[in-house]
Amino acid sequence: MTFIxxxxxxxxxxxxxxxxxLGGKTTNLKWIYGKSNPTSRGxxxxxxxxxxxxxxxxxLPLDLGTIRGFKTRFHLYTVPGxxxxxxxxxxxxxxxxxxxxxxxxxxxxxEANLESLKNLRSNLRDQGYExxxxxxxxxxxxxxxASAVPVEEMKRQLVMRDEPVFEAVAQSxxxxxxxxxxxxxxxxxxxxxxx
Amino acid sequence: MPTSDIVLHEEDFHxxxxxxxxxxxxxxxxxxxxxDRNGQQIACVGEAEALDMTSxxxxxxxxxxxxxxxxxxxxxxxxxxxxxxxxxxxLHLSMIGEKIILVxxxxxxxSLGLVRLRVKKHxxxxxxxxxxxxxKSMKAKSGKMSASPFTDITDEDIDxxxxx
Numbered sequence: 001m002t003f004i005x006x007x008x009x010x011x012x013x014x015x016x017x018x019x020x021x022l023g024g025k026t027t028n029l030k031w032i033y034g035k036s037n038p039t040s041r042g043x044x045x046x047x048x049x050x051x052x053x054x055x056x057x058x059x060l061p062l063d064l065g066t067i068r069g070f071k072t073r074f075h076l077y078t079v080p081g082x083x084x085x086x087x088x089x090x091x092x093x094x095x096x097x098x099x100x101x102x103x104x105x106x107x108x109x110x111e112a113n114l115e116s117l118k119n120l121r122s123n124l125r126d127q128g129y130e131x132x133x134x135x136x137x138x139x140x141x142x143x144x145x146a147s148a149v150p151v152e153e154m155k156r157q158l159v160m161r162d163e164p165v166f167e168a169v170a171q172s173x174x175x176x177x178x179x180x181x182x183x184x185x186x187x188x189x190x191x192x193x194x195x
Numbered sequence: 196m197p198t199s200d201i202v203l204h205e206e207d208f209h210x211x212x213x214x215x216x217x218x219x220x221x222x223x224x225x226x227x228x229x230x231d232r233n234g235q236q237i238a239c240v241g242e243a244e245a246l247d248m249t250s251x252x253x254x255x256x257x258x259x260x261x262x263x264x265x266x267x268x269x270x271x272x273x274x275x276x277x278x279x280x281x282x283x284x285x286l287h288l289s290m291i292g293e294k295i296i297l298v299x300x301x302x303x304x305x306s307l308g309l310v311r312l313r314v315k316k317h318x319x320x321x322x323x324x325x326x327x328x329x330x331k332s333m334k335a336k337s338g339k340m341s342a343s344p345f346t347d348i349t350d351e352d353i354d355x356x357x358x359x
Contacts, residue, residue, distance in 0.1 A: 001200055002200045003237075005203045006202070007208030012235050014233060014234070043247055045250050045254065059250065059253045061249045067352050067356060070344065075235075091260040091261065094260065181357050191345050192345055192348045
């Protein structure tokens with residue numbers, strides 16, 4: 001749900017990073033935070049457990065620049081990936097404008113990817129969205145791991161529609177900004193359609 | 196999209212700001228802020244410079260969403276207001292209508308009783324103003340209002356954000 005503020009001349013959009021536990025959603029946000037100009041980013045808020053597992057969400061507000069005199073602000077959220085935090089995941093999807101699915105490339109995590117994707121589809125539906133219709137990008141993370149499943153095989157199992165797919169190593173930043181730019185483009189494109 | 200976008204026009208913004216300023220004076224509050232359920236800040240008055248209001252808005256919305264779910268688990272529809280007590284500053288959250296959260300931050304210059312009383316008193320007027328704002332947003336979306344500045348965004352406009 002985009003928020004257009006004529007008084008402050010701002011457009012605010014919400015992007016959610018979704019995916020299985022330990023897949024690198026928080027790492028994506030940390031990289032973006034670390035590489036963004038301090039004047040264009042807000043604080044990175046992490047509601048995490050003592051062992052750094054996301055408990056409720058991570059949140060990073062980011063200004064991308066000005067478009068037609070309006071400041072474009074993106075609110076980036078991650079969901080907790082662990083299966084038993086489903087109630088929290090549902091809450092975070094409220095009012096979402098675009099979703100990035102961060103898949104874990106390790107062979108042993110393929111099943112977790114599929115389960116999380118199924119969970120995303122069902123939670124989106126609960127909020128009245130269709131995975132086939134909202135801005136959506138697939139990121140294949142951890143491409144540097146020894147047991148990484150071949151890209152073509154991952155695409156065969158995880159691609160849901162005509163979504164852009166990016167290979168990434170979030171730890172070192174590879175593919176992180178390409179993913180963000182792609183989803184931001186789609187969300188702003190949607191604004192043109194719905195405006 | 197299941198929920199309509201929020202469009203806040205300048206005249207509504209000033210009206211809403213005036214209303215929460217009035218509430219701030221009446222309640223002796225430090226800061227008053229309106230946040231939508233998805234965590235977007237709508238308007239804010241008071242000593243907010245030292246506070247990270249973007250994070251506050253997002254966390255307040257998360258807090259309300261989580262406690263709403265808790266309420267439903269014990270058979271309540273929702274909890275109409277939440278109160279967090281600190282050593283010096285306190286936080287009072289309440290719903291205005293279905294979609295907007297009113298955040299009041301207050302210290303020893305006020306009290307929970309006064310805040311609750313004043314919030315109750317001003318809620319009707321605020322709710323009516325926010326309702327008008329939401330109706331305008333919906334009209335704008337259905338094309339009855341003047342054209343939005345975003346209908347003709349080009350791919351170049353979007354690319355320019357990323358410096359390529």
